[in-house]
Amino acid sequence: MDRIKIVGGQRLKGKIPISGAKNAALPLMIASLLTQDRLTLKNVPNLADVNLLARILRNHGVDHSVDGKRAGNNQHIGETFHLTARDIVDTTAPYEMVSRMRASFWVLGPLLARMGEARVSMPGGCAIGTRPVDLHLMGMKALGAEIDIDGGYVVARAPKGLRGNRIIFPKVSVGATHNVMMAATLAKGETVIENAAREPEVADVANCLVKMGAKIEGIGTSTVRIQGRDRLEGAVHTVLPDRIETGTYAFAVAATGGELFLEGARPELLETPLDVLRRIGATVTIEEGGIRVSRDGGHLEPVSIETQPYPGFPTDLQAQLMALTTTARGTSVIRETIFENRFMHVQELVRLGADIKLHGDTATISGVQGLRGAQVMATDLRASVSLVIAGLIADGETMINRVYHLDRGFERLEHKLSACGAIIERITA
Numbered sequence: 091m092d093r094i095k096i097v098g099g100q101r102l103k104g105k106i107p108i109s110g111a112k113n114a115a116l117p118l119m120i121a122s123l124l125t126q127d128r129l130t131l132k133n134v135p136n137l138a139d140v141n142l143l144a145r146i147l148r149n150h151g152v153d154h155s156v157d158g159k160r161a162g163n164n165q166h167i168g169e170t171f172h173l174t175a176r177d178i179v180d181t182t183a184p185y186e187m188v189s190r191m192r193a194s195f196w197v198l199g200p201l202l203a204r205m206g207e208a209r210v211s212m213p214g215g216c217a218i219g220t221r222p223v224d225l226h227l228m229g230m231k232a233l234g235a236e237i238d239i240d241g242g243y244v245v246a247r248a249p250k251g252l253r254g255n256r257i258i259f260p261k262v263s264v265g266a267t268h269n270v271m272m273a274a275t276l277a278k279g280e281t282v283i284e285n286a287a288r289e290p291e292v293a294d295v296a297n298c299l300v301k302m303g304a305k306i307e308g309i310g311t312s313t314v315r316i317q318g319r320d321r322l323e324g325a326v327h328t329v330l331p332d333r334i335e336t337g338t339y340a341f342a343v344a345a346t347g348g349e350l351f352l353e354g355a356r357p358e359l360l361e362t363p364l365d366v367l368r369r370i371g372a373t374v375t376i377e378e379g380g381i382r383v384s385r386d387g388g389h390l391e392p393v394s395i396e397t398q399p400y401p402g403f404p405t406d407l408q409a410q411l412m413a414l415t416t417t418a419r420g421t422s423v424i425r426e427t428i429f430e431n432r433f434m435h436v437q438e439l440v441r442l443g444a445d446i447k448l449h450g451d452t453a454t455i456s457g458v459q460g461l462r463g464a465q466v467m468a469t470d471l472r473a474s475v476s477l478v479i480a481g482l483i484a485d486g487e488t489m490i491n492r493v494y495h496l497d498r499g500f501e502r503l504e505h506k507l508s509a510c511g512a513i514i515e516r517i518t519a
């Protein structure tokens with residue numbers, strides 16, 4: 091198993107190109123199931139999750155090809171995927187695949203809408219919390235599907251097709267919004283989703299669906315209105331930049347000091363995290379083509395935040411923010427309201443010398459003078475990268491074990507950081 095070794099204490103300086111967003115690329119790839127025609131996606135990040143989903147989609151009959159790159163082509167520019175689901179050959183998404191990546195559960199809506207049936211494994215346990223699928227099932231039932239649970243599988247049927255309806259989600263769910271929105275594009279009549287997730291990745295998928303011929307109003311708001319169509323067509327769409335990757339490197343340079351230009355980042359996608367960074371003491375400048383973040387010798391201020399659905403502070407940046415606050419001058423408080431168990435990084439940060447107390451959903455971080463390198467273990471994607479940030483500020487050597495989590499969501503992480511002065515290397519077992 092690969093490990094990452096970091097020798098901390100270096101300031102970051104330089105330019106980091108921001109990749110396409112994983113959490114948009116995945117549902118965009120799934121949207122290819124809605125049409126017989128070719129969907130071309132540009133700026134797709136080269137990540138383990140993306141490659142696994144491509145395999146899952148091939149299993150359903152999606153023809154997948156990737157544009158080649160010539161030697162010398164800019165390796166930072168994401169890949170171009172062509173996905174064609176001319177014939178769906180299999181409407182089952184098996185346990186072996188769905189259990190490895192939760193987002194693959196979202197094939198349920200598109201398969202059901204197009205084929206009138208789908209058999210999709212329940213995703214099962216997950217390190218960051220229980221993560222049920224009740225809202226997804228509620229949405230599919232509202233669209234007229236019959237749902238059974240059989241042998242760990244959701245078996246959904248709508249032999250006469252789906253019918254539009256009004257769905258009021260009792261809780262904001264990114265995945266359930268994606269799933270219902272995609273299904274509703276091929277339902278008969280109008281679907282209205284109330285309390286829809288407003289995450290930019292949901293809007294990116296909606297914009298792609300519109301290019302495919304879907305009729306959608308209220309994109310990016312909490313009320314999304316979809317007029318069903320008989321069929322959708324092919325389209326060409328560019329995946330939006332990854333706001334979580336952007337925030338991660340922005341927090342990293344605030345932690346180490348120095349200056350980074352985050353190339354291709356879009357500031358309007360992460361206003362709340364950028365505000366938090368300014369409060370902490372970093373300088374954030376919006377420039378043509380990206381965001382510049384810097385911090386000179388000044389100390390870090392403590393902050394109090396709670397995670398919220400977009401446009402609030404994202405749960406996917408909570409661990410990274412915590413790593414940053416470990417050396418702030420004072421006490422920070424971070425409350426996690428989205429996932430009940432998303433604190434596995436706490437014990438690992440404590441191993442590096444952080445002073446963090448956990449009470450239920452709230453972490454209290456008392457800033458310390460500095461961290462010291464140690465052996466730590468990556469537990470989930472965002473927790474892992476918080477350990478990278480902590481390793482960059484810690485004195486001495488930090489060894490991060492089980493880094494395959496990082497490969498699920500951060501493209502070329504160690505290259506991007508070492509190009510900006512970090513001492514970081516992957517040790518391949």
Ligand code: EPZ
Pocket residue numbers: 112113114116192193219220221222223224225226227261262263264265266405406428429430471472499
């Ligand atoms: C998406 O997960 C993201 N994944 C997650 O990113 C992100 O943390 C999360 O949204 C919240 O922003 C992708 O986009 C691939 P939810 P999702 O449904 O859709 C509860 C990362 O690190 N809920 O919005 O699975 C749920 O338990 C990942 O990139 C139900 O109760 O999250 C949670 O408390 C991790 N019933 C809350 O809603 C349901 O049926 C929000 O979950 C569905 C969800």
